[in-house]
Amino acid sequence: MFSKACEYGIRAVLFIAKQSQKDLRPNITEISKAIDSPEPFTAKVCQQLARAGILLSKKGPNGGFYLEKDSTLKLAEIVATIDGDNIFKGCGLGLRECSSEHPCPVHDQFMVVRNGLKKMCENTLVMELAANLEEGETFLKV
Amino acid sequence: MFSKACEYGIRAVLFIAKQSQKDLRPNITEISKAIDSPEPFTAKVCQQLARAGILLSKKGPNGGFYLEKDSTLKLAEIVATIDGDNIFKGCGLGLRECSSEHPCPVHDQFMVVRNGLKKMCENTLVMELAANLEEGETFLKV
DNA sequence: TTATTCAAGGACAAATCTGTCTTAAAAAAA
DNA sequence: TTTTTTTAAGACAGATTTGTCCTTGAATAA
Numbered sequence: 641m642f643s644k645a646c647e648y649g650i651r652a653v654l655f656i657a658k659q660s661q662k663d664l665r666p667n668i669t670e671i672s673k674a675i676d677s678p679e680p681f682t683a684k685v686c687q688q689l690a691r692a693g694i695l696l697s698k699k700g701p702n703g704g705f706y707l708e709k710d711s712t713l714k715l716a717e718i719v720a721t722i723d724g725d726n727i728f729k730g731c732g733l734g735l736r737e738c739s740s741e742h743p744c745p746v747h748d749q750f751m752v753v754r755n756g757l758k759k760m761c762e763n764t765l766v767m768e769l770a771a772n773l774e775e776g777e778t779f780l781k782v
Numbered sequence: 783m784f785s786k787a788c789e790y791g792i793r794a795v796l797f798i799a800k801q802s803q804k805d806l807r808p809n810i811t812e813i814s815k816a817i818d819s820p821e822p823f824t825a826k827v828c829q830q831l832a833r834a835g836i837l838l839s840k841k842g843p844n845g846g847f848y849l850e851k852d853s854t855l856k857l858a859e860i861v862a863t864i865d866g867d868n869i870f871k872g873c874g875l876g877l878r879e880c881s882s883e884h885p886c887p888v889h890d891q892f893m894v895v896r897n898g899l900k901k902m903c904e905n906t907l908v909m910e911l912a913a914n915l916e917e918g919e920t921f922l923k924v
Numbered sequence: 925t926t927a928t929t930c931a932a933g934g935a936c937a938a939a940t941c942t943g944t945c946t947t948a949a950a951a952a953a954a
Numbered sequence: 955t956t957t958t959t960t961t962a963a964g965a966c967a968g969a970t971t972t973g974t975c976c977t978t979g980a981a982t983a984a
Binding site (some may be wrong): 641644647648650651654715719721727730732733734735736737742743744745746747749750752753754755757760764766769772773777778780781782 | 792886
Binding site (some may be wrong): 643678679680681684687698699700701702703705 | 966971973974975979980981982983
């Protein structure tokens with residue numbers, strides 16, 4: 641569904657969000673340990689998210705990645721930054737032009753599924769998911 | 783969402799289904815022209831589907847690929863054969879173990895979307911999609 | 925000011941996916 | 955039986971994704 645980069649990206653952001661709620665600013669080593677991901681690859685993804693303004697970063701001692709405590713970041717923004725929005729908009733069968741005027745054979749069926757994914761990602765707040773994480777109700781690795 | 787191989791596979795099967803309804807047995811050249819896909823790559827995909835028993839094939843003059851007219855083939859079988867069933871079952875964030883006992887932070891939300899996709903693919907009959915194609919209501923290329 | 929800690933960035937390597945080419949083998953038609 | 959048409963299969967090549975390594979530069983603390 642999502643690329644590896646996107647999976648790591650979401651997991652990293654959720655960990656960072658959880659730490660940010662505790663006024664901590666994890667560095668890449670801590671992040672990749674917490675989410676069990678390859679460190680240099682995860683660094684790339686976090687850098688990309690920081691360039692896009694999704695994450696904030698601070699260099700030097702006690703630096704790391706963080707989010708504003710009152711961030712209203714949604715899942716959809718992470719996905720769109722890393723994987724683009726083709727998953728939310730593209731044709732399920734790969735047609736360049738697929739619309740109600742020129743539909744592929746599964747156009748209507750896919751629209752329902754894709755819109756479900758889109759709505760879900762747009763309605764899911766990173767900070768809320770991070771709160772559940774904090775309670776130990778959900779997990780970021782294994 | 784799906785791999786290129788899977789996109790071509792579905793489009794190829796739908797074209798073959800449509801032709802089978804007319805008692806025709808298209809060869810690879812005709813198939814890849816009809817769905818606008820790279821011929822040798824499409825051949826691989828069709829061979830894979832034939833090996834899996836999804837498609838039937840016949841060698842020699844007037845040979846080609848075909849389906850039984852009363853085939854009850856569903857979209858889900860094509861997808862599972864080419865891309866595996868990870869898209870229907872796997873964790874959205876890539877966790878090896880993700881279940882209600884050990885859920886990732888988006889487990890419940892993804893389950894809804896994934897089940898929607900799964901149900902849709904399991905309920906969609908290739909022969910019905912092919913019928914709409916025949917009416918010129920839907921398209922397999924551009 | 926200096927040393928340390930960190931993100932940023934670029935070059936590289938491996939693996940997978942996508943796509944091509946060539947040859948073999950089967951089946952029908954001539 | 956021979957030729958032609960077709961699928962089948964394997965080796966290869968390019969592109970993309972995934973993952974690694976090394977250097978640079980910024981920021982803080984000492």
